Amino acid sequence: MSSETCLLVASPSMFRNRPFRFILVCALSLVGIGIPFLVIWFFRCRSTELTVTDLRTRLHRGWLSRSITEVWHRDVRNVQIEQTFFQRILGVGSIGVSSAAQSSIEIEVSGMRNVDQIKGIIDKNRISSRRAA
Numbered sequence: 001m002s003s004e005t006c007l008l009v010a011s012p013s014m015f016r017n018r019p020f021r022f023i024l025v026c027a028l029s030l031v032g033i034g035i036p037f038l039v040i041w042f043f044r045c046r047s048t049e050l051t052v053t054d055l056r057t058r059l060h061r062g063w064l065s066r067s068i069t070e071v072w073h074r075d076v077r078n079v080q081i082e083q084t085f086f087q088r089i090l091g092v093g094s095i096g097v098s099s100a101a102q103s104s105i106e107i108e109v110s111g112m113r114n115v116d117q118i119k120g121i122i123d124k125n126r127i128s129s130r131r132a133a
Contacts, residue, residue: 004053004054004055004056005053005054006051006052006053007052007053007054007121007125008050008051008052008117008118008121009049009050009051009052010049010050010112010113010114010118011045011046011048011049011050012045012048012092012109012110012111012112013045013092013111013112013113014041014042014045014111016087016090016091016092016111016113017087017090017092017110017111018111019086019090025037025038025041026038043063045111047061047062047063048060048061048109049061050095050107050109050112050118052118052121052122052125053125054073054125054128055072055073055125056070056071056072056073057070057071057073057076057097057107057122058070058071058107059107059108059109069106069107071097071098071099071106071107072099073122073125073126074126075099075100075101076097076098076099076122076126077098077099077100078096078097078098078105079095079096079097079119079122079123080094080095080096080097080098080105081093081094081095081096081115081116081119082094082096083115091113091114092111092112092113092115093110093112093115094108094109094110094111094112094115095107095108095109095112095115095118095119096108097122
């Protein structure tokens with residue numbers, strides 16, 4: 001069996017995903033009120049990590065407590081991208097991945113940069129995984 005190759009590791013963007021909220025929280029931080037919100041938001045973004053390898057897509061959330069969801073590329077049946085108008089301008093969006101085993105989206109994360117690139121990597125590897133099987 002071949003070793004697994006990591007193709008992408010990404011976390012949600014704070015500013016690009018919610019620019020108006022980011023500006024508001026930063027403005028409130030100037031007077032000290034928004035600092036706790038900014039710190040919590042920062043750690044939530046950094047503790048969410050989407051990893052795409054040549055074999056699977058994995059979503060890891062949390063540092064103290066954690067949640068890990070994996071979908072093997074050979075089982076992927078659907079990859080969804082959602083972007084609002086402003087998200088398209090800023091180059092971010094939401095991506096969802098589902099497999100044949102579930103009727104709903106198993107991996108869903110918003111605020112990701114270059115969602116088209118992420119989808120392309122998943123699509124390329126799910127096709128090659130099926131050919132190899």
